[in-house]
Amino acid sequence: MASIGKILRRTFLIGSAAIVGGVAFGAYYVTRPAANPLKPGKGETALSPFVLIDQQGVTLFAPRAEMGQGVMTTWAALIAEELDVELDDIRVLHGPAAAAYYNHALVGEGLPNKGYDVSDFQHNLGEALGVLGRTLSLQVTGGSTSMKDGFERMRMAGATARETLKQAAAERLGVDRAQLTTENGVVIAPDGTRIPYTELAEAAGQIEPPEVALRDPSEWRLLGKSLPRVDVLAKSTGTAEFGIDVRPQGLKFASVRMNPKLGGVMNSFDASAAETMPGVEKIVDLGTGVAVIANNTWLAIQAVEAIDVDWGDAPYPPDTDALSEHISKAFDDAPNSTMRDDGDVDVMPEGATEITADYTVPYLAHATMEPMNATALYTGDKLDLWCGNQAPTLIQMRVANTAGLETEAVDIHTTYLGGGFGRRGELDFGEIATKVAMAMPGTPVQTTWSREEDMRHDYYRPGAMARMRGAIKDGKAILIDGKVASQSPTQQAVKRYTGLSGGGPDKVLVEGFFNQPYAVPNYRMSGHIADLAVPVGFWRSVGNSHNGFFHETFLDEMAHAAGRDPLEFRLELAKPEFAPAAGCLEAVKEMSGWTGETPNAVGRGVAMTYSFGTPVAQVIEVVDEDGTIRINKAWIACDVGLALDPSTVEAQMIGGMIYGLSAATTGEITFSDGEVEQYNFPDYDALRMHNTPITEVRVLETNKHLGGVGEPGTPPSMPALGNALFDLTGERARSLPLNKQFNLLV
Amino acid sequence: MATALKINGKTHQVDLPDDVPLLWVLRDEVGLTGTKFGCGVAACGACTVHIDGEAVRSCQVALSDVWGDVTTIEGLGTPDAMAAIQKAWVDHQVAQCGYCQSGQIMQAAALLAENSAPSDEDIDDAMQGNLCRCGTYPRIRAAIHDAASKLKEA
Numbered sequence: 001m002a003s004i005g006k007i008l009r010r011t012f013l014i015g016s017a018a019i020v021g022g023v024a025f026g027a028y029y030v031t032r033p034a035a036n037p038l039k040p041g042k043g044e045t046a047l048s049p050f051v052l053i054d055q056q057g058v059t060l061f062a063p064r065a066e067m068g069q070g071v072m073t074t075w076a077a078l079i080a081e082e083l084d085v086e087l088d089d090i091r092v093l094h095g096p097a098a099a100a101y102y103n104h105a106l107v108g109e110g111l112p113n114k115g116y117d118v119s120d121f122q123h124n125l126g127e128a129l130g131v132l133g134r135t136l137s138l139q140v141t142g143g144s145t146s147m148k149d150g151f152e153r154m155r156m157a158g159a160t161a162r163e164t165l166k167q168a169a170a171e172r173l174g175v176d177r178a179q180l181t182t183e184n185g186v187v188i189a190p191d192g193t194r195i196p197y198t199e200l201a202e203a204a205g206q207i208e209p210p211e212v213a214l215r216d217p218s219e220w221r222l223l224g225k226s227l228p229r230v231d232v233l234a235k236s237t238g239t240a241e242f243g244i245d246v247r248p249q250g251l252k253f254a255s256v257r258m259n260p261k262l263g264g265v266m267n268s269f270d271a272s273a274a275e276t277m278p279g280v281e282k283i284v285d286l287g288t289g290v291a292v293i294a295n296n297t298w299l300a301i302q303a304v305e306a307i308d309v310d311w312g313d314a315p316y317p318p319d320t321d322a323l324s325e326h327i328s329k330a331f332d333d334a335p336n337s338t339m340r341d342d343g344d345v346d347v348m349p350e351g352a353t354e355i356t357a358d359y360t361v362p363y364l365a366h367a368t369m370e371p372m373n374a375t376a377l378y379t380g381d382k383l384d385l386w387c388g389n390q391a392p393t394l395i396q397m398r399v400a401n402t403a404g405l406e407t408e409a410v411d412i413h414t415t416y417l418g419g420g421f422g423r424r425g426e427l428d429f430g431e432i433a434t435k436v437a438m439a440m441p442g443t444p445v446q447t448t449w450s451r452e453e454d455m456r457h458d459y460y461r462p463g464a465m466a467r468m469r470g471a472i473k474d475g476k477a478i479l480i481d482g483k484v485a486s487q488s489p490t491q492q493a494v495k496r497y498t499g500l501s502g503g504g505p506d507k508v509l510v511e512g513f514f515n516q517p518y519a520v521p522n523y524r525m526s527g528h529i530a531d532l533a534v535p536v537g538f539w540r541s542v543g544n545s546h547n548g549f550f551h552e553t554f555l556d557e558m559a560h561a562a563g564r565d566p567l568e569f570r571l572e573l574a575k576p577e578f579a580p581a582a583g584c585l586e587a588v589k590e591m592s593g594w595t596g597e598t599p600n601a602v603g604r605g606v607a608m609t610y611s612f613g614t615p616v617a618q619v620i621e622v623v624d625e626d627g628t629i630r631i632n633k634a635w636i637a638c639d640v641g642l643a644l645d646p647s648t649v650e651a652q653m654i655g656g657m658i659y660g661l662s663a664a665t666t667g668e669i670t671f672s673d674g675e676v677e678q679y680n681f682p683d684y685d686a687l688r689m690h691n692t693p694i695t696e697v698r699v700l701e702t703n704k705h706l707g708g709v710g711e712p713g714t715p716p717s718m719p720a721l722g723n724a725l726f727d728l729t730g731e732r733a734r735s736l737p738l739n740k741q742f743n744l745l746v
Numbered sequence: 747m748a749t750a751l752k753i754n755g756k757t758h759q760v761d762l763p764d765d766v767p768l769l770w771v772l773r774d775e776v777g778l779t780g781t782k783f784g785c786g787v788a789a790c791g792a793c794t795v796h797i798d799g800e801a802v803r804s805c806q807v808a809l810s811d812v813w814g815d816v817t818t819i820e821g822l823g824t825p826d827a828m829a830a831i832q833k834a835w836v837d838h839q840v841a842q843c844g845y846c847q848s849g850q851i852m853q854a855a856a857l858l859a860e861n862s863a864p865s866d867e868d869i870d871d872a873m874q875g876n877l878c879r880c881g882t883y884p885r886i887r888a889a890i891h892d893a894a895s896k897l898k899e900a
Binding site: 066067068069070226228229231232233234235236237238239240241242244245247253278279295296297298299301367368369370371416417418419420421448450451647651654655656657658659662680681682685686687688689690692694695 | 769780785880883
């Protein structure tokens with residue numbers, strides 16, 4: 001096990017390598033340094049893949065996809081905190097696709113522990129296993145991991161750069177480095193002499209970086225405070241550049257149609273009508289679909305829709321009922337995993353009351369506001385690809401393969417993402433744009449999907465079912481035996497990304513199911529995989545998105561069967577297991593003035609889930625207004641351990657909840673004749689201004705480990721709403737979406 | 747035949763078929779990409795611009811039907827000279843992914859132009875055609891109220 005210690009040390013090693021005109025500070029591969037991707041120009045010094053200082057100033061690199069979660073700002077703040085620069089005075093860029101930008105926290109999430117019970121040893125092991133992220137070049141934004149990944153490394157990068165700059169100043173002034181201080185991008189000598197970092201950059205490039213220690217959190221200026229987002233000005237003035245906004249010289253505009261029977265072949269097509277339509281420059285046969293290149297996106301969409309295509313059948317049962325039947329059959333197979341098996345669930349304890357319930361949830365689309373698109377320029381020996389994406393190194397490898405080029409011949413330019421939610425971790429939009437551009441070498445081509453194409457060609461959150469059995473005795477839950485069945489996004493994605501079959505127990509399928517922090521003595525939770533070819537993927541909070549609904553609705557049913565207040569019932573189970581979870585429940589109890597009683601025509605529901613290291617409790621209040629039910633208010637408490645930016649945590653908690661409530665109220669992807677039946681927002685809507693609840697958030701910081709914030713707000717929202725509707729109407733919601741059962745304000 | 751359009755105070759000659767929606771004239775021809783494509787069916791509001799001060803979905807207005815002067819988010823204010831509503835958006839840190847915000851801001855600006863002190867109900871009515879998948883609605887509401895009170899003081 002000695003090697004783990006070594007790997008761990010190397011994980012945090014910020015080393016240097018001499019480059020033209022300076023030095024690069026970088027994270028290392030397990031055995032060799034990752035190439036510095038920034039290729040500094042003459043007179044510039046790359047102080048690490050995360051910091052660049054030249055005569056113009058300081059640039060920080062936040063190589064995590066900014067899809068709204070504020071990662072650019074907080075990532076930059078981690079560096080700036082130690083580097084002593086102000087976010088107003090520097091540039092923050094995304095940076096290119098590069099192995100040095102691996103996400104080691106994402107791989108650590110794969111360990112088979114519950115998360116909240118993690119020991120320091122397991123925590124360290126998780127950190128060490130994170131090294132695998134680098135060797136696989138996993139520069140991925142997902143799994144609510146960015147801050148866990150960057151928290152140590154980025155502060156260390158900032159501190160190393162700062163001390164190296166101070167050393168350069170010390171040598172110039174002939175004083176000891178310890179006598180120097182730094183603030184706002186300058187080194188200050190004891191006599192008050194101020195030397196800007198920009199003047200020290202080149203000299204710093206010749207210096208071996210000193211060992212540094214991180215500052216105590218009590219000294220922080222930026223972290224822990226709500227900072228202005230670095231992207232907010234551009235996003236309030238229409239000047240932020242999304243993938244769909246890039247305009248390289250000579251750009252042409254394309255649109256695409258792939259088989260709506262997802263994964264089916266294209267037998268033939270007739271484009272004669274499209275060929276003569278206005279603006280059309282080229283019809284492109286993609287083999288599995290067709291595209292039109294035109295001088296305007298709208299004209300391209302009109303033309304591609306005018307192509308008559310004979311599509312082959314889908315490789316899965318053609319309608320929702322048949323798919324549901326297939327998913328439910330997975331319960332008959334041996335479980336793929338049983339990650340929790342405490343006590344004995346096969347014996348019903350004497351005097352206990354047994355409760356059972358079955359639940360179902362539908363397939364869901366991501367429906368990012370910016371439809372899928374990418375822009376590619378192929379010149380025969382080189383490819384440039386512009387797009388918002390959550391995995392630049394993966395997309396780089398994939399499109400290099402598509403174009404028959406080495407990965408070094410592909411430059412990925414990551415823009416802002418008009419929403420991600422997991423959808424932009426896929427590679428299809430980049431691959432299609434590459435194929436389209438290859439039909440017109442030397443000309444940049446932007447391929448934009450219509451909303452209908454986007455909605456009907458997603459990697460969907462899989463439809464899922466649960467069969468729950470439990471027992472209560474003396475007002476307490478003493479047994480929970482749960483089974484969940486759905487397709488496995490992880491296995492499918494591994495196959496998509498690598499071509500290899502991903503086997504073994506799938507933790508993601510049962511996350512939010514087996515690892516909920518409740519002290520129930522007899523507790524078994526199993527996952528069953530339905531083998532279907534419907535494209536499925538990672539949807540904000542992934543397995544937690546359905547398991548939160550199953551687990552927390554069932555717990556509510558148990559509480560009511562036990563004649564207990566559902567909040568007190570949970571609190572009693574959470575307290576002995578995980579104090580931060582109990583703290584969140586206590587917080588929403590106080591915030592909402594929870595009494596267990598509600599006035600006539602008002603209903604309240606509670607739910608608590610633990611996901612991505614963060615427990616979140618929500619209370620949702622619904623009101624009956626002349627027969628129409630409106631979601632009136634919501635209270636959220638989360639414990640993230642350390643709120644690096646409280647305003648961003650609040651925004652993510654509210655946004656995550658609204659994303660979940662949108663799905664819970666109306667979200668549903670259904671199939672008929674092998675095709676998705678929803679086309680556009682009128683068929684697949686979301687909460688809007690008038691039906692979004694007034695929400696209050698409290699951020700707690702007692703959790704021992706840093707928790708994620710982008711996703712944990714989503715899982716508890718759906719059961720909290722369902723439980724509120726039960727409180728209001730006495731009708732239990734066992735399937736989603738809820739507008740099928742209740743007259744909700746939409 | 748070219749069509750003349752006045753956009754953000756400047757006249758452009760546009761050589762595209764009459765039925766091309768204003769949205770795609772702005773984005774792909776004039777190069778004003780602040781106005782966004784979201785749905786193409788007037789269901790999300792991401793493409794909202796003003797024609798003679800009225801908020802319209804530019805994906806539904808054909809080039810030949812543009813009846814007046816067009817103002818886009820770029821014409822409302824710039825990073826160096828923001829309109830009051832944009833300033834409120836920054837102050838309230840509204841944007842997450844930001845993709846829908848041009849449309850939200852244009853819709854809110856039109857609301858404030860005709861109602862200087864909108865109630866929560868007025869905001870619900872005016873803004874419910876504008877979708878935001880990030881769920882920034884509470885901050886949008888706060889920013890509109892704030893802009894309204896600042897405009898009153900001014």
